Amino acid sequence: MIRVQTEDFDPSAEIARLHAGRSDIGAVASFVGLVRGESHGEKLTSMTLEHFPGMTERELTRIADEARERWKLDGIVVVHRVGELKPGERIVMVATASGHRQSAFEAAEFLMDYLKTRAPFWKRELRSSGEHWVEARGSDDEAAARWRR
Amino acid sequence: MIRVQTEDFDPSAEIARLHAGRSDIGAVASFVGLVRGESHGEKLTSMTLEHFPGMTERELTRIADEARERWKLDGIVVVHRVGELKPGERIVMVATASGHRQSAFEAAEFLMDYLKTRAPFWKRELRSSGEHWVEARGSDDEAAARWRR
């Protein structure tokens, strides 16, 4: 279940999507990413996310498929917002359902690490000093590299 | 933020508890555990959780304190239900806020692993064949042992 949208989402509803109406799901791990109000020591006014429609969904689907190959999962949710966001707003959520707690956690972490380095999103920050494109972080590449086989 | 309660909880509200009204939180990892409708190949009618009031809160607080010592966290939520629960119902949730995604994930996994092996809760299942106390699993001990230093 992959979605790219401008609207906010409800974490409970996204988690429920994985287990509502069924009773074979024991474990749901999830992650919510939020806009921080400060960047590079400056106050952040807003963040604007742009993406590559079509390729984004393809890459997210590919990443989800890869997670399903690596772990026994009963469901995956990935929701990513685009457009203008204010400090404190939700940006992204991934959630994974599995019979095994550790698989759910690992898969959720894997999804985030791969999403950060492969899904075609770009963040632009409006800060006190003006507009700045966010630079990719080496630490995200390293996090993704952990999963290489 | 440690709670033991008979009532259900709302995952969104628990996550929001960690970041609502502030904009310095970038990452919230969480886990929700649910009652499965089958156990030992039998249909499960209900599950009843009992605990050791007082000691439960002490142990959960101790586990949360240990997580805070190991990772730089901006907040922790642990909610655990007791009493009678039906298949598909939420049992437990942990959520962790951190500036770093990996810290949030690791701390949430640590909290669950330690909670499973140290918090004084006991599950009794009502199955087709009658009432059965759930047996502790070696895999939970192994999961907790990963964190030993």
Next chain:
Amino acid sequence: MKLIYFAWVRQKVGRAEEVLDVPREVATVGALASWLQARGGGYAEAFADLKRMRAAVNQEHVDFASPVSAGDEVAFFPPVTGG
């Protein structure tokens, strides 16, 4: 000494808690478990296999070598199964 029982220990002993006069020479958790087992009936059944038994003294997990004395609150229970 205050004794508290949980889960199947409680069911086998037949009560949730009780206050007992425990002899002074029963000075460890393990000795207390054996002393309770020797009382027979539900106690004998509950404490038959100490490998399946865990204990807390004054709400802290302890092993069977830990000391106990008259003022303590001692809880016996199976390995925990929360989460």
Next chain:
Amino acid sequence: MKLIYFAWVRQKVGRAEEVLDVPREVATVGALASWLQARGGGYAEAFADLKRMRAAVNQEHVDFASPVSAGDEVAFFPPVTGG
């Protein structure tokens, strides 16, 4: 060939997409980037440092040695920063 630009690449080039007649001998993503850079102006600025540039051909991440040909859709963009 259809070219698409994102983030600061789009801003520097001054448009989001365009269709260009690219010479046949421009046969790789790297050659295409150099050819665009040679157009000068915003292109020269956008493609000045290819270490900061990433590309996709027909919506698949590719490296600069990958082939391109007339019917392809080629996207240029900075390293991604979602999540």
